Amino acid sequence: MGLLSDPNRRRALISLLTRLNAPICVLCYFAGVCWFMGLAFEPFTLRTYMSENAMGSTMVEERFPSGERALATGREFAAHKKKVGGMPVDWLVKTMQARGLEVFTQSFSRTLPFPDENKERYIVKGTNVYGILRAPRAPRTEALVLSAPCSPGDNNNQAVGLLLGLAHYFRSQIFWAKDIIFLVNEHDLIGMQAWLESYHHTNTTGMDWSPLQGRGGSIQAALSLELSSDVITSFDIVLEGLNGQLPNLDLANLFYAFCQKIGVLCTIQGKLQRNDWDSVSGYSHAVQTMMLMVMKQASGRPWGDHGLFLRYHIEAATVKGINSFRQYKTDVTTIGRLLEGIFRKLNNLLERLHQSYFFYLMPSLSHFVSIGYYMPAFGLLAVILLLRALDLWVQFANPPAVTADGVADIERQSSPGVLSVLTPLVISHLTGAALYFLPTRFQETAVEHFPVSETEAVVLTAIAVYTAGLALPHNTHR
C-alpha cells in the first residue's frame, strides 16, 4: 500500500508532523536563509555567457574618434541650459538637425499628487526632444534608443554631449539595420513615461502629452546614459526597473563583454569585482552586492530612466559614468567606443533578446544566479506555511484527548462557526479598503484642519487607520 493510503503509515506520518512541527519549521527557515546567503558564494554561481547567437562575440571594430568634440558639445549644452533655465529645446533641435537626424519634440504636463518640494507647484511641464537616425537601407520596422536625461544644474551635460557626438558618428555609417532614436528627456522619469506612452499609444498614468510626430519601428533595446564628468574611473550598469523588473541578462552580458574587450573598469551596484571569493571579505562583498540588488528590486522604483522601458518588453539598462579617486582614468572617446560596440552588436539582432534569463541575481558582474537557483530558498520558507496549515488542520480534525486522573473526560472542542471566521475576514478587508482609499481622500481635509504637509497627512492617516484597527476586539483576540 502507498505511503498515504495505508492508515497505519498515515497515522505515523501525521503524528510525526504534529510532534515535530516546530523543529521542522525552524529547520526549513534556517535552510531557506542559508540557501539564499549561500548563493553569493562563487562556486554556487554560474559565469555569465552570451546566450544570443547573433551577438556572439565582441568581434567588431569600434572607430568612434571624437570624444573631445562631444565634450565641447556638452559644454555648449550646459551654457544654453543655464541661459534658458531649463531644457534648451531650440538649441537641441538645431544641433540634432545639423547632425542629419529627423528631429521632433513632445511637450507633456503632469499633475503631481503632492506638490513639488522646491517649487510648491502641482503641475510639472516639460519637453522631450528626440532625433531619429533612419537606417540607410532597411525598412523602418525596428529601432534602438539611446537616451540621456536633461538634469538641472551641472549633471549629465557630458552625457548629452556624448549622445550628440555619437549621433554625428553613427549618421556617417551605412550598416545600421534599425532606426536609432536619440532622446533627451526632461524631468527624468516623468518625461520618459510621457514619451513611452505616446510612442506605444497607451495612457496608463493619465498624463497630458502631445502625440509624437515621428516614430521609428518597434524598439528592440534601449540604453540610458548618465555621465557627469569629463573623465571617469569606472562605468556602472543599473538594471533594476519599475516593480523590480530586470532586462534580459544578455544586455548585462553584452555590457560586460565590451568592458573587458575595451578595458574599462565596470561595476554593478557601484561595487568593483574582487578575485578573492574564498576569503570572508570577498564573500561578504558578493553578499552585499547581491542583497543590494534584492533591495533595489524590492523597493519597486526604477533606478534609472531605463526602468520604464521594461514594462513595454523593451530590454533596457542605464549606464553611469562614475568619477572616483582612482589612478586609471578613461576618457570620453573610449566610452564612445564602448557604446558604439554595444550598438553595433544590438544592430545584429534579428529577434528580441529572449535567449537568456529574465529573472536573476548578480553577486558580481561576471557571475549570476538564475531564478531556478534562488526560488528554492523561498520555496523552503513557503513550506513552513504549508506545514503550519497542515498542523492546524490535523488539530481541528482530531482534537488531542485531554485526560484527567481516573475517568477520561474528553472535551469536544466544537468546530468554529461561520460567524467567528467571517467577522475578522470582513473587518480586515474593510481595514484594507480604508487604508487604500482614506489617505488620499482625506488629504486636503487633513491639511486644512491639521498643521501637516500633504505627505505627512497621508502617512498619518495610514497610521491612524492601523491604530483603529488594533482597537477592534476581533483582531486582537487571542
Place this chain on the structure above:
Amino acid sequence: MLADDMACNHRNPKPATVFSHKNMELNVYGDDVEVDYRGYEVTVENFLRVLTGRLPPSTPRSKRLLSDDRSNILIYLTGHGGNGFLKFQDSEEISNVELADAFEQMWQKRRYNELLFIIDTCQGASMYERFYSPNIMALASSQVGEDSLSHQPDLAIGVHLMDRYTFYLLEFLEDIHPASKANMNDLFKVCPRSQCVSTPGHRTDLFQRDPGSVLITDFFGSVRKVEITTEAVNLTDPIKQVEERFLRIFQGKLQCRETCLVSDYVPGIAGPKGRALQLYIHHSDYYYVLINLLPIEFP
C-alpha cells in the same frame, strides 16, 4: 540557391559584395554570379525537385537543371550540418539518404553523365556515405565527428567571411584556367589538416574513371567538349514542311479572300517555336497572304 542574402544585408558595410578575405581582393558576389533560388525558395523540396526534374510546367528555364545524359554536374553544399544531415533555413534538414536516393533517381532518368559533389559543413563526410549510384565523386571538408571551421573574421563587418575548406578550394581553383590539365588528385590534396584543422575526405569508388585521368575542367569552367564528325546529317526545314502541306491542300481551291482561320482548314498546324510564319499562295499570278501564323506550343 542562396538562403540568406548576405551581400545585400542591411548590416553589410560593403554592400553588394562578399569578399573572401578582408583584404578585399576577390569579390565572390561579382557580376557573373547568378542566383536562381533565393531566400525562402531554398527548401529541401525545391532542391530535390531541381535535381530530379519534377518541377511544375510553369517553372522557368532558369530554375531548372536542364541536364541530359551527357551533362557533368557540380553540386556544392555548405552551411550547418551534422552526422548525416544538412540544415536548411533553420527549420528543416536534408539527410544523406534522401540525397543518395535523389541521385539514384537522376541516374535512372539519365540526368547526368558524371557528378561531382562537394560539401563544406561539419561532419561533411557523412553526407556522401550513402551514395550508391555510379559516376559520383564526392569531396567533404571534414570527417564524421569533426567540425569544419571558419577562416578569418573581418572586424569591420563583424563576421567570419569564409570557411577554411572553401577558402583554400577557392584559392586553388583561381589558378585553374580552361586549358588546365590539373586532375582530381590535385583537388583531393586541397586544404590538408594543417590548414583546415579538420581532415578533408573524398570518395571515388563509385566513379568509373580513374580520378587521376579526370580533369578538373570536366566540372569547372564551363568547358564544353566538342566532337567533330565527318558524316552528313540531314535536316528538314520545318518551314518548308508547313508550306508544302498548305500548298497541297489549297492547290487551285482558293476561295477565301479575307484572312481565314487556319484551323478551319488545317487543324493542328503550328509554326516553329519563336517564329511567326507568313503563308501565301501563288495562284494566277497573284500572291495571296493567307494568314500570319503565330507560334503556338503544343500542350
